[in-house]
Amino acid sequence: MSSDKLLPWAKPLLISSTLTQATIYVLRPMITYRALELDANAAQIGLIASVYALFPVLLALQFGKWVGRMGEAKFIIYGTLAMLVTSAGLMGANSILWLSIAAACAGTAHLACMVGGQSMVALRAPRESYDRYFGFYTFSASVGHMLGPIVAAVVAGSNGNLPKSTSNAFLLGVVLTILALFPVIKWRNERPTVVAQQNSEGTYKTALNLVKRPGILAAIYISLAISSAADVLVVFLPLFGAENNFSPYAVGAILAIRAGTTMLSRLFLGKLSERFTTFQLLWWSTVISVISCAAMAFARTPLTLGLIVFVAGFSLGIGQPLTMSLVSQKTQSEERALAVSARLMGNRLGQFLVPAAAGFAAAASGAGAVFIGLAVLLGSSLFSVKKN
Numbered sequence: 001m002s003s004d005k006l007l008p009w010a011k012p013l014l015i016s017s018t019l020t021q022a023t024i025y026v027l028r029p030m031i032t033y034r035a036l037e038l039d040a041n042a043a044q045i046g047l048i049a050s051v052y053a054l055f056p057v058l059l060a061l062q063f064g065k066w067v068g069r070m071g072e073a074k075f076i077i078y079g080t081l082a083m084l085v086t087s088a089g090l091m092g093a094n095s096i097l098w099l100s101i102a103a104a105c106a107g108t109a110h111l112a113c114m115v116g117g118q119s120m121v122a123l124r125a126p127r128e129s130y131d132r133y134f135g136f137y138t139f140s141a142s143v144g145h146m147l148g149p150i151v152a153a154v155v156a157g158s159n160g161n162l163p164k165s166t167s168n169a170f171l172l173g174v175v176l177t178i179l180a181l182f183p184v185i186k187w188r189n190e191r192p193t194v195v196a197q198q199n200s201e202g203t204y205k206t207a208l209n210l211v212k213r214p215g216i217l218a219a220i221y222i223s224l225a226i227s228s229a230a231d232v233l234v235v236f237l238p239l240f241g242a243e244n245n246f247s248p249y250a251v252g253a254i255l256a257i258r259a260g261t262t263m264l265s266r267l268f269l270g271k272l273s274e275r276f277t278t279f280q281l282l283w284w285s286t287v288i289s290v291i292s293c294a295a296m297a298f299a300r301t302p303l304t305l306g307l308i309v310f311v312a313g314f315s316l317g318i319g320q321p322l323t324m325s326l327v328s329q330k331t332q333s334e335e336r337a338l339a340v341s342a343r344l345m346g347n348r349l350g351q352f353l354v355p356a357a358a359g360f361a362a363a364a365s366g367a368g369a370v371f372i373g374l375a376v377l378l379g380s381s382l383f384s385v386k387k388n
Contacts, residue, residue: 007124007125009120009124010125010133010136011183012183012184012186012187013076013120013183014137014140015183016080016117016180016181016184017113017117017137017140017141018140018141018143018144018147019176019177019179019180020079020083020110020113020177021141021143021144021145021148022143022144022145022147022176023083023087023148023173023176023180024083024106024110025144025145025147025148025152025234026148026149026151026152026169026170026172026173026176027086027090027169027173028052028234028235029149029152029234029235029237029251030090030152030156030169030170031048031090031099031102031106032048032049032235032236032238032239033156033163033166033248034090034093034099034166035048035096035099036162036238036239036242037166038095038096038099040096041363042239042360042362042363042367043360043362043363044096044359045235045236045362046235046355046356046357046359046360046363047100047355047356048096048099048100048103049103049235049356049358049359050352050353050356050359051100051101051103051107052103052104052351052355053107053231053348053349053350053351053355054107054352055104055107055108056107056108056110056111056344056345056348056351057348057349057352059108059111060111060115060344060345060348061341061342061345063075063111063341063344064119064338064340064341064342065338065341067115067116067119071190071191072115072116072117072123073116073120073184073187073188073190074116074187075112075113075115075116075119076112076113076120076187077181077184077185077187077188078112079109079111079112079115079116080113080177080180080181081177081181082105082108082109083106083109083110083113083173083180084174084178084181085105085109086102086106086109086173087106087170087171087173087177088174089102089105090102090106090170091171091174107348107351111348115341115344117137118134118324118340121133121134121137121324121328122324122328122340127328127329130324130328131269131270131273131321131322131325132270134321134324134325135266135267135269135270136266137321138266138317138321138324139266139267142259142260142262142263142317143259143263144259145255145256145258145263146256146260146263147256147259148176148259149251149252149253149256149259150252150253150256152169152172152252153248153249153251153252153253155168155169155171155172156168156169156248157248158247158248158249160247161241161242161245161246161247161248162242162248210331210338210339210342213330213331214330215326215330216326216330216331216339216342219323219343219384220323220327220342220343220346221346221381222282222319222323222381222384223319223323223324223343223346223347224346224347224349224350224381225377225378225380225381226319226320226323226378226381227347227350228347228350228351228353228354228355228374229289229293229316229354229374229377229378230258230262230316231351231354231355232354232355232358232370232374233258233309233312233374234255235358236358236362236367236370237251237254237255238251240305240367240368240370240371241254241302244300246302246305250302253302253306254302254305254306257306257309257313258310258312258313259313260313261310261311261312261313261314262313262314262316263317264314265285265314265315265318266317266318266321269318269321269322272318273322278322278326281318281322282318282319282322284315285315285316286315286378286379286381286382287382288312288314289312289315289316289378290375290378290379290382291375292308292309292311292312292315293312293371293372293374293375293378294372294375295308296308296309296312296368296371297368297369297370297371297372298368324340324343327339327340327342327343328340354373357373358370358373
């Protein structure tokens with residue numbers, strides 16, 4: 001395989017991934033703004049963010065099992081369709097309960113897309129090209145993360161420190177998911193690349209045995225810390241901005257900056273992996289993330305926060321594709337869909353627990369306290385980084 005030519009399945013996957021990730025980064029900040037419109041407090045916003053990850057925590061391993069039976073391509077299609085329906089439902093959300101239910105549906109739909117997409121890369125990419133293909137896959141996600149908040153801010157408009165119309169942004173989510181279906185709908189009749197093994201032990205026991213293998217649990221915890229930090233930033237930067245009188249345009253730009261520098265780190269991950277070991281990349285990127293997250297708590301202008309987020313985005317972007325690659329390398333082909341799901345379950349567990357804790361911290365001490373908490377969480381993951 002030449003260094004610049006992608007395998008045939010990769011381009012449709014990357015295009016669809018970009019659009020579905022853009023949709024999520026339209027929906028999540030706008031869910032926070034809709035909650036503020038409904039007079040939600042910081043604790044309620046944290047709980048809504050936790051509910052987003054609740055069903056994914058419960059369903060992640062089952063999704064891995066179902067991918068092996070239904071096929072990773074169909075999972076991407078079903079997840080995108082569910083995201084379309086959720087975006088439409090959010091347009092009419094006029095209560096905290098409705099908003100919470102819609103957030104849970106969005107999280108489940110997003111998980112289906114990610115399980116399908118990551119399983120496709122793990123099963124179809126050559127083992128020696130894992131870093132490259134996972135780098136491209138996460139790069140496509142970062143493009144969506146960058147574009148989503150910018151376009152959402154333009155479509156929603158600004159009315160001081162709140163958008164003029166969150167409904168317009170949710171309608172944008174409907175449009176983006178329709179576009180995301182076009183590249184992948186041709187896969188609707190595809191069979192699984194690798195059929196999952198029928199295991200008499202059961203899904204959860206099989207997953208537990210996988211996690212016990214050297215290196216896998218550490219990779220899952222590092223991934224949990226990084227994904228939780230990135231997730232909390234998406235949810236609480238709008239709240240932090242509202243507390244400090246930042247306009248939605250400024251918050252959207254800051255979120256786009258984070259995604260943009262994450263995108264850059266993933267674009268050059270292949271080159272970085274050639275020059276540095278996985279240990280060095282994980283260690284130093286996490287150290288920089290710890291310092292950056294702590295510094296965010298003291299930013300009082302959009303420019304200062306934007307500069308700090310610029311650095312944090314780059315460092316946070318390195319760990320995720322490396323943990324994807326590590327988990328895939330340490331499992332057999334028929335185990336990878338379940339292993340990918342176990343890693344994603346860890347991510348969603350963090351995204352369930354951490355936002356709830358962040359919400360109560362913000363209610364007690366302001367949104368700035370959330371960033372200190374993220375620095376502590378990321379710092380704890382350094383103990384999982386081993387030279388081997």
